[in-house]
Amino acid sequence: xxxxxxxxxxxxxxxxxxxxxxxxSLSREGYQVFIxxxxxxxxxxxxxxxxxxxxxxxxxxxxxxxxxxxxxxQDAATxxxxxxxxxxxxxxxxxxxxxxxxxxxxxxxxxxxLEVLARVRIHLKLSIATNSLIQDQAAKLxxxxxxxxxxxxxxxxxxxxxxxxxxxxxEEAGGDFYDVLTISEYITGYFVADFAGHxxxxxxxxxxxxxxxxxxxxxLYSPGESMKMVNAVLQQMLPPExxxxxxxxxxxxxxxxxxxxxxxxxxxxxxxxxxxxYLVKSRGDVLGMFSDAHFGVLRxxxxxxxxFLVYSDGLVESVDKKINWAAGARKLLxxxxxxxxxxxxxxxxxxxxHLPGAHKIPEDDVVVLCIxx
Amino acid sequence: MDYKHLADQxxxxxxxxxxxxxxxxxxxxxxxxxxRQGVSNDNPSRAAAAAHSIKGAAGNLGFxxxxxxxxxxxxxxxxxxxxxxxxYIMDLETRVEALAAT
Numbered sequence: 245x246x247x248x249x250x251x252x253x254x255x256x257x258x259x260x261x262x263x264x265x266x267x268x269s270l271s272r273e274g275y276q277v278f279i280x281x282x283x284x285x286x287x288x289x290x291x292x293x294x295x296x297x298x299x300x301x302x303x304x305x306x307x308x309x310x311x312x313x314x315x316x317x318q319d320a321a322t323x324x325x326x327x328x329x330x331x332x333x334x335x336x337x338x339x340x341x342x343x344x345x346x347x348x349x350x351x352x353x354x355x356x357x358l359e360v361l362a363r364v365r366i367h368l369k370l371s372i373a374t375n376s377l378i379q380d381q382a383a384k385l386x387x388x389x390x391x392x393x394x395x396x397x398x399x400x401x402x403x404x405x406x407x408x409x410x411x412x413x414x415e416e417a418g419g420d421f422y423d424v425l426t427i428s429e430y431i432t433g434y435f436v437a438d439f440a441g442h443x444x445x446x447x448x449x450x451x452x453x454x455x456x457x458x459x460x461x462x463x464l465y466s467p468g469e470s471m472k473m474v475n476a477v478l479q480q481m482l483p484p485e486x487x488x489x490x491x492x493x494x495x496x497x498x499x500x501x502x503x504x505x506x507x508x509x510x511x512x513x514x515x516x517x518x519x520x521x522y523l524v525k526s527r528g529d530v531l532g533m534f535s536d537a538h539f540g541v542l543r544x545x546x547x548x549x550x551x552f553l554v555y556s557d558g559l560v561e562s563v564d565k566k567i568n569w570a571a572g573a574r575k576l577l578x579x580x581x582x583x584x585x586x587x588x589x590x591x592x593x594x595x596x597x598h599l600p601g602a603h604k605i606p607e608d609d610v611v612v613l614c615i616x617x
Numbered sequence: 618m619d620y621k622h623l624a625d626q627x628x629x630x631x632x633x634x635x636x637x638x639x640x641x642x643x644x645x646x647x648x649x650x651x652x653r654q655g656v657s658n659d660n661p662s663r664a665a666a667a668a669h670s671i672k673g674a675a676g677n678l679g680f681x682x683x684x685x686x687x688x689x690x691x692x693x694x695x696x697x698x699x700x701x702x703x704x705y706i707m708d709l710e711t712r713v714e715a716l717a718a719t
Contacts (some may be wrong), residue, residue, distance in 0.1 A: 261641050261674040268633055305666065314635060354676030354684065358628050 249326045251368055253292060256286030257301035257330060258313065262353075269357030269365065274585040283307025287315055290322045297368055299351070299360070302331045302342070310345060317346045326371050328363055330355065395454055397424040406433045408544060408613040411591035413556075420556045420609035421450045421488075430498035432617055433461045433470075437490035437531070438509070438556040452481065453488070459608055467494035467503040468541040471531070475507070475539075478532030487533040491554050493589045493615060495546070500617070502552065506540040510557050511573055513580050517549035521581040523573055526553070550617045551588060554579050558610035559599075588616040620719070623674035623679045631633050632677075641678055642717045645671050649710055655694070656702045664702070671709070 251273050255266040263279040270277050280286035284307055290298060298316070302309035309329055316322040322364055329342045330343040339350055348367050351360060392413075398405055409422065419440075425433035435457055439449065453474070460473040478488070489508040496502075504512055508530035511523040517540050526540030554578070560572025579598055583591045586612055592612040624634035646656050648667040655664030672687035 261637065261644055262677060264637060264640055265627075265677055268629070268637070271675050303669065330674075332669075355672050356627065383631050584691070 248401055249483065250274055251297075251492055252276045252278065252295040253287060253299060253364060254278045254289055254295040254296050255299040256283065256304075257278045257299075257310075258304040259301070262301070262330070262355075262535045265357060266360055269361055270533070273361055275364070282311040283309070286312055287319075287322070290316060290325060291319065295325060297364055297370065299328045299364070300327050300329055300347075302329055302338070304332065311343065313342070313345045313347060315467065321516055324375075326367050328367060352423045392421075396422060397561065401431075402426065404429075405434075406591045406616045407434065407580060408587070408589035408614045410596050410605055412596075418557065421453060421610040422613055423454055423457050423609050425457055426460055427494075428463050430519065431463065431494070431496045433457070433467070434493040434495070434554060434613055435461075435490065436509070436554045436611055436613055437488045438558075438609070439488045440473060440486060440530075449486075453478070461492075461494075467492055467505050468539060470494075471539050472506045472537070473508060475531050475537050476535065479535050479537075482532040486582075488585065489557070490531050493552060493554055495552075495615065495617065497617065500546050501550075502546045502550075502617070504540075504542045504543055504544075506542075507537070510555065510560055512555075513553040513576060515551040515553070515584065517547050519578040523577065530549075548617055551580075551591070552615045552617075553583045553612065554589075555612040557611060559612055560595075570603065585591070585612075588614050621683060626679055637678060638716060640692075641674055642713055644674060645683075645709070645713050649713070652702065652706055656699050656706075659699070661694040661697045661699055664699060665691050668694055680712075680716075683709060689702070 251274075253270055255263050255277060257263050257266075257508045258281055259389070260281065260300060260321060261279070264337065267277045267279055280289050282586055283304055286298070286300065288443050289295075300312055300569065309331075313327050316325065316327065326348045327346065328349045329347045330351050330353055331338070334352060342350065349363055351363055356363065396411060399405070399409060405424050405426070412419070413420065419438060421437045422438070423435045427433050429449055431551070437453065438581055456474050461470045465473065471490075491507070491509040491512055492505040493512065494503040504524055504526060506526040506528040508528060511525040514524050515521040522541060524544075526542040528539035529537035531537070560576055579595060582598070583594050586594045591614040596610070620634055620638070626633045627634065627639075637719050648671045652664045655661060655667065666690035668687045672684050672691055675681075675684035675687060680682035686705060686709055690702065693699070693702075
């Protein structure tokens with residue numbers, strides 16, 4: 245017969261009789277009960293055994309229940325375990341404080357074993373339901389992320405577009421997006437965008453944007469017109485307060501001209517074959533917000549071997565370090581220049597590697613596109 | 618002491634209940650000792666903590682009179698008042714020993 249894993253409950257109370265009572269009433273109903281006579285012992289057992297639920301006395305000598313729950317909630321290993329307080333105090337403020345600290349319920353002392361059992365049962369059910377909901381959502385997000393990644397073009401599939409890319413999404417489904425569009429034999433469009441906020445809705449929107457780009461980035465429209473068309477549809481389609489910043493780089497390898505359309509996005513960087521790297525700045529309104537949006541359009545002649553760097557603000561901005569785009573983008577130039585020795589395909593990854601503090605978790609999604617003429 | 622009634626109230630068998638009652642006797646004897654020490658050393662907070670423990674345990678087992686007595690002692694000790702504690706201690710002791718004898 246298969247052994248059934250019992251649900252586990254940890255009871256923490258300085259009163260041995262209370263512990264024994266809880267142990268008796270729960271174990272005869274099929275629960276495995278761990279007991280601890282003080283707060284620090286309770287935390288140690290919680291870390292080691294990872295019980296499904298904790299019953300925690302408030303008034304204990306040494307670490308009291310409030311101290312214990314604070315530490316349990318700060319510890320990633322014990323944070324998700326639901327905690328029910330046991331208390332002889334019926335003071336509302338004390339109860340509210342406990343809820344604030346993360347308790348799910350209270351049992352007032354003296355307690356009846358059947359009440360303990362009933363509350364343990366209901367909170368285990370709730371916890372199981374919540375966990376399955378989270379797992380369900382995570383699985384859905386993963387599907388979205390997979391679909392999203394499948395939409396992002398890989399350099400090897402666009403040999404004529406000569407570009408390298410680094411893409412990192414902070415959450416399962418990110419708010420940054422890029423696309424590479426073959427407009428004609430010699431003309432390629434490179435699009436990098438950043439949705440304001442990254443939530444599940446944003447992830448679905450990236451599919452729509454990709455379709456819009458395919459429809460509107462054609463030889464029929466100038467790059468500026470393409471973005472105006474995309475903007476008009478997005479403005480109708482996006483929920484209020486939702487917009488995206490974007491940079492559209494249109495490269496004609498026949499006429500050797502580059503056109504850059506900026507929609508509220510950080511400036512692109514240019515590394516000419518000869519000379520120092522510089523920022524290609526043009527101002528423009530964000531996409532999807534205003535029907536009469538104006539975009540900064542900049543045209544320039546290019547030489548074979550020139551490189552452009554288009555990226556999202558996650559690369560240069562740091563809220564933690566109070567670095568804004570402008571300052572961040574300037575700091576990027578010498579780093580970009582130093583990457584000349586690396587191939588275009590490898591440059592974005594190398595850039596990320598050489599960023600100061602690159603080992604840290606990124607604060608935002610990051611996409612970096614390096615394009616070579 | 619009607620064990621059966623108290624056990625029924627807690628949805629326990631008499632055997633389970635008498636096991637807990639025996640544990641109660643042991644713990645309460647130790648707590649009473651702490652209260653005595655608190656009184657003789659003029660340490661009301663020690664007496665209050667031990668009275669608190671008795672209150673909780675007695676309350677849970679349905680020994681309401683002992684729980685009430687311990688509650689009164691806890692409140693007095695918390696207020697720094699250990700007067701008449703000898704009387705309360707005697708009262709509690711008598712009841713605990715009666716319980717032990719059953």
